[in-house]
Amino acid sequence: MVQSSVLGFPRIGGNRELKKATEQYWSGKITQQELVEVGKKIRAENWLLQKQNGIDLIASNDFSFYDQVLDLALLFNVVPEQYTKFDLNSLDKLFAMGRGLQRDSIDVTALEMVKWFDSNYHYVRPTFKPTTDFKLPAEDALIKPLAEFLEAKALGVETQPVILGPISFLTLGKPEKEFLDTLELLDLLPKILPVYQQLINKLVTAGAKNIQIDEPVLVLDLDQKTQAAFKTAYETLNLSGSNVTIASYFGTVIPNLTAIESLPVSGFHFDFVRAPEQLEPILEWLSKKEYKLSVGIVDGRNVWKNNFAKSLEVINKAVAKLGADRVTVASSSSLLHTPVNLEAETKLSEEIKSFFAFATQKLGEIAVLTKAVSSPETVSAELKANQEYVTKRATSTLINNKAVQDRVAGVTDAMGRRNHPFPERYAVQKDFYKLPLFPTTTIGSFPQTKEIRINRNKFQKGKISSEEYEAFINSEIEKVIRFQEEIDLDVLVHGEPERNDMTAYFGEQINGYAFTLNGWVQSYGSRYVRPPVIIGDLSRPKAMSVKESVYAQSITTKHVKGMLTGPITMLRWSFPRDDVDQKTQAFQLALVLRDEVKDLENAGINIIQVDEPALREGLPLRSGAERDAYYSWAAESFRVSTSCVEDKTQIHSHFCYSDLDPNHIKALDADVVSIEFSKKDDPNYIREFKTYPNHVGLGLFDIHSPRVPSKEEFITKMGKILETQEFEKFWVNPDCGLKTRGWEETKLSLTHMVEAAKFYREQYAQK
Structure with a gap:
């Protein structure tokens, strides 16, 4: 039997x-x-x-x-x-x-x-x-x-x-x-x-x-x-x-x-x-x-x-x-x-x-x-x-949206190209931002405290009004902005207190997604995620992140990054459709994000980070034509998302917990990339990224661990990186977002990181 x-x-x-x-x-x-x-x-x-x-x-x-x-x-x-x-x-x-x-x-x-x-x-x-x-x-x-x-x-x-x-x-x-x-x-x-x-x-x-x-x-x-x-x-x-x-x-x-x-x-x-x-x-x-x-x-x-x-x-x-x-x-x-x-x-x-x-x-x-x-x-x-x-x-009416299908069919090569190559863009950006050597930033999220979770839950259950919830979120954003100013970070983030998850938050605002209450799966250790499900063609009814970014920018004179999740990560960290190929789903998401990127730029957000940590995850497991094709359309979907902006708008992206090839990241044409690096102990990996033509930040501390690196540890790590990296192109940042960390360890770790950046800023000031 x-x-x-x-x-x-x-x-x-x-x-x-x-x-x-x-x-x-x-x-x-x-x-x-x-x-x-x-x-x-x-x-x-x-x-x-x-x-x-x-x-x-x-x-x-x-x-x-x-x-x-x-x-x-x-x-x-x-x-x-x-x-x-x-x-x-x-x-x-x-x-x-x-x-x-x-x-x-x-x-x-x-x-x-x-x-x-x-x-x-x-x-x-x-x-x-x-x-x-x-x-x-x-x-x-x-x-x-x-x-x-x-x-x-x-x-x-x-x-x-x-x-x-x-x-x-x-x-x-x-x-x-x-x-x-x-x-x-x-x-x-x-x-x-x-x-x-x-x-x-x-x-x-x-x-x-x-x-x-x-x-x-x-x-x-x-x-x-x-x-x-x-x-x-x-x-x-x-x-x-x-x-x-x-x-x-x-x-x-x-x-x-x-x-x-x-x-x-x-x-x-x-x-x-x-x-x-x-x-x-x-x-x-x-x-x-x-x-x-x-x-x-x-x-x-x-x-x-x-x-x-x-x-x-x-x-x-x-x-x-x-x-x-x-x-x-x-x-x-x-x-x-x-x-x-x-x-x-x-x-x-x-x-x-x-x-x-x-x-x-x-x-x-x-x-x-x-x-x-x-x-x-x-x-x-x-x-x-x-x-x-x-x-x-x-035959479900939830599945098909002809307007979305027609828009994907109309994607052109020009939609995936910036107005000018990076050297020309960077000349404009350098003059506009006037950032110091070794600019410091974080990847996006700050600790999701118990208070944040309680208020989100209250709002979802109708126990507080949308006005009360927005006021609470704004107060959390201001705390994060003031802290970043206090320790003298160079490029700030709003901290993402309104976001439950980097994929789910956007998926909840996109037509064509479905969401579960208890659809949890293990990502690692005690980190569980609740992937949304792509059930049909994808479109954006309205702006998704502009309000919070604009508020954060309005209360500081420093630049605040707009934070988005890229099309491949939105796809890979969801349960995708099994009746449509993944390339089609990626381009639907790219067009959704293209509209959001343009709205952020129009609202005065000049640095926009579009994260793609799942880029390597989507790679076909065997080399050959299928893998080459994936890298081509995956990179194009990212560029379609981000190439609608002016030269002065700086596009960042982030990658974590996967072995990456600089040539594939290069194809994205992001102005700045940040890469998980703190647990890499292979010197060859550092050398590989010397070939990356744009700017890069190799993550300096492990955000999945509660331990706090000392200033001296940061200085040592940066010193090893700077043995091979061009110092003018090096950004200073953590491995990933800080959502899962506590505030005390976050404050200490970031303070030590900024102190290390300033140490090298003085060392390299005359070079």
Whole structure:
């Protein structure tokens, strides 16, 4: 019989219990044991929910208090020396590695955080050295995959432990700084495989009948050494005693198929949502083998209901070729990337709600598809209702707006070009702004205090009037402006107190978006986001940010930046439509933002920042024509958004937490770019940005950590950057916005940053 499988389930809890408990623990309001109990409760609810929905292969070890890659690093003793000097228990060590720690005599920065492939989830990148001592904890209770497997077993739930595989774990990490140019990470494979073997042996001994080993790097461009490493690794491991499935997702494995075609495992999981074109070659290959196939067909990355008829075509092809006993119906990836439960949405219109399936509902979709293969009569009502949904959505009046479609069709090359190239623009800007060397600024947001959240909630619930709320927002803007003036920042921001989220805030004012009350997904650690959903063609009924920017500018003589979210980030940090290509959606957003940029300029806002942190995230995972095309239209969409202004108007953009190529940023033609940099310890990365022709700010402190860098630390960081960067082009700024930080640490960090800028201003004044 065909089985069903879920590769992972959201770990945040239906009401964000994990976030609340974790932040309470960090602030000392609950004990570690109380936090651990919250995690245990969430895991139990997730396992039992999946069992109740008839899922056969239920994942365990998909839970994390911070990040699953960081969990594995800690489990295997991949812990840099700075975190071992102090008497920290395993959970506090995990948090120190993920977010840094500054208390008593402890002062450590966090490890680097980067995007998980092309998703908006961030993982903590492990660091290795030639002498890394891979080993498991001495106590079985501290071996997380084993402990959670036994925990589920005690509840009567047979689970499939999930482990990140050795090739992916190594290649997604990086060497420690002193070994950047000398250590090839795959050379550590012989040292790490015995530890994987010990872990697998313990799971098998505990009764694990199935184990899922994730090797997501199979969808990337892999060199011959990496491809050969798969054969070496899996032929070295003794996997007998359990059915081991190697899982990949987010793309096609076909270019790397030879690397896995004869591995001694039981089966494979492939993503046929993101890469349906790989079905035929995979079935042809598997027809000559004995492997089982897990068919990833229910989208783990989006909220739209599954089209059962289309999915059954794929599943039935697999069954016809391989037989029912070799096929599993599964989510395309972990459901980590989707909200927990649609039933929590009480304010969506019934029509819009009928289009969606969140993680809980996707369990039902997987169960229906599984039953439909062998006994369709048992789910005939569900199949009929699904076909009605497909028809209803295609004909919905919420979807199509001909005026928007016509405007996108009318976009010209000239709309994506500034009046003059940067050198000519900068000559005008230099004379107009008269900024000092090493101009200081922030990325946009300031701390979102409890008072801000309370007043926003009151306004949304109608407990205060729009006039009262506007007065409150203006008072918060004035506080931020006065503080920035006090510490002598050069280019100010209004602090964004009116904004709940950099994507949702604008989406709420754009026709074609839908919003949820509880559609939270984890971005990293305790940072959860509530992505809006693009349901139809996009247009702007009125200005979205001008009022607050104009007010901020009216109360200071310094320049205040207008702050917007760019078209690619608006697209990527939403749940996009799956019935229209992403390029079309990006250009619809570009035209919305073009109107906003022009309105800001007309209102006297002469510096406008259009953030594109998701630019790298949208990059196709493999090199080639598709990737080149993406970079072309992504850059053009940004330029269409920003090229409508005069030469003196300075366009800024910001990028964070992704590996960036200066050539691709150059294509945006922004006057100034700011880039997350504080946790980069690769000197080559600094040198790469020397080629950037316009102005650049490399972020000087980690805004995701509560620690406060000293003035001397800022001076040291700037000194290293200035060894390769042109000082006339260098801006001074944090890594990202300060929304998640507290006011005291924000004040100290920014004060020290400005002091460091002034130190170098004096040093370079005569050059």
